[in-house]
Amino acid sequence: MNKKETSYALGVDVGGSHITVGVVDLVSRTIDKGRLERHPVDSKGSITEVLDAWAGAIAPLCGKEALSTIQIGIAMPGPFDYDAGISFIDSTQDKYESLYRKNVKDLLAKKLGIANSQVRFKNDAACFLQGEVFAGIAKGYKRAIGMTLGTGAGTAYYHGTEAHDAARWGEEFSDSIAEEYFSTRWFAKKYQEATGQELSGVRELVDMKEESWVQGIFKEFGHNLGKFLGKFASEENAEIIVLGGSIAHSSALFLPETAKVLSQFLQNVPIKKSILGEESALIGAASCWYEE
Structure with a gap:
């Protein structure tokens, strides 16, 4: 400064x-x-x-x-x-x-x-990742990636100077693109398939977390996220992965599966939820x- x-x-x-x-x-x-x-x-x-x-x-x-x-x-x-x-x-x-x-x-x-x-x-x-590097959970790391999960999927990387947009939302993933798998739309699609009804928001699914079929949806989400982040983190040589966005609030329901899959790609790379939140x-x- x-x-x-x-x-x-x-x-x-x-x-x-x-x-x-x-x-x-x-x-x-x-x-x-x-x-x-x-x-x-x-x-x-x-x-x-x-x-x-x-x-x-x-x-x-x-x-x-x-x-x-x-x-x-x-x-x-x-x-x-x-x-x-x-x-x-x-x-x-x-x-x-x-x-x-x-x-x-x-x-x-x-x-x-x-x-x-x-x-x-x-x-x-x-900006999300820059904030976490500047004053949050990724402070002190030289290389990091970040992903925001919400109405869309935002991605960023940091290589020791400042964070940049990774623009991986449109990257090919499974039978579509990343954003179709890592946004609210994916949960809405899964809910529609299971119930025939529209989902008001991921929070509605969280409230039903005791249901085994809901747990299955979150586990599938976590599995897909682990595969995506494994490739992303490997290509950026990341030392830490930071998650943010509204869906990250329910990370307890999918992060264990994400970490399990991620470990198949990378060892000793922590995956952390943002500590600054909207800030x-x-x-x-x-x-x-x-x-x-």
């Missing part, structure tokens, strides 16, 4: 239905839990509606006296040109299509009344302003 700059930065996590903003101390590597903003966002709204919602969450934490020095790191889903700040999210993503081909960095900076050089974007999966992306995004 440049000593001439403030030791604080704002970390922003852009989700499909909300935006979360936190104040991160880059020296102590902690987030101020008393200064968190979480606002709903209509990701299907117009560009004006989206930017108004984002600015409405970010502005309260900027402080008028610090506008000229505030540093903002934003964890953003792709496809996105993170350096230029241009979105390439189109209608196939079913969110934020109003931002397509717009220079979001320029537009947001103008809305906040700051220079666009005060805003940096980084892939959201990479990992915020801290990771803010840490893009950290310099040794």
Whole structure:
């Protein structure tokens, strides 16, 4: 971190239905839990509606006296040109299509009344892993991989400098692609096959964890995940694997099977659940302003 700059930065996590903003101390590597903003966002709204919602969450934490020095790191889903700040999210993503081909960095900076050089974007999966390396369970490791399991499947790798998006969601796996096996959609499909009904969320399955058929679903998920992570970790020479996302909350139901399968590929590579939770992306995004 440049000593001439403030030791604080704002970390922003852009989700499909909300935006979360936190104040991160880059020296102590902690987030101020008393200064968190979480606002709903209509990701299907117009560009004006989206930017108004984002600015409405970010502005309260900027402080008028610090506008000229505030540093903002934003964890953003792709496809996105993170350096230029241009979105390439189109209608196939079913969110934020109003931002397509717009220079979001320029537009947001103008809305906040700051220079666009005060805003940096980084892939959201990479921010998750960066947060865990910077201040979480992967701190001290030189090589790591991370995976977020939720409505989609995010992947990232770290080789000792900063985390990067691994973009393995579309990688061929079994008879489809990885994201079809490691997201909420997979559980919904399995539930539909078993009951003929729609699944409201993975939490609904967790509540039925005493049922043997539910245990079987989680075990199958864990088995597939172990195979996928074994290949991923081997190719990246990972020293640790970190899992995050909403599905990771139910890791006790699938992680033993994942670890068992993983051991067939790699020995002595721990697989850990995120210890920062939702704060990992915020801290990771803010840490893009950290310099040794």
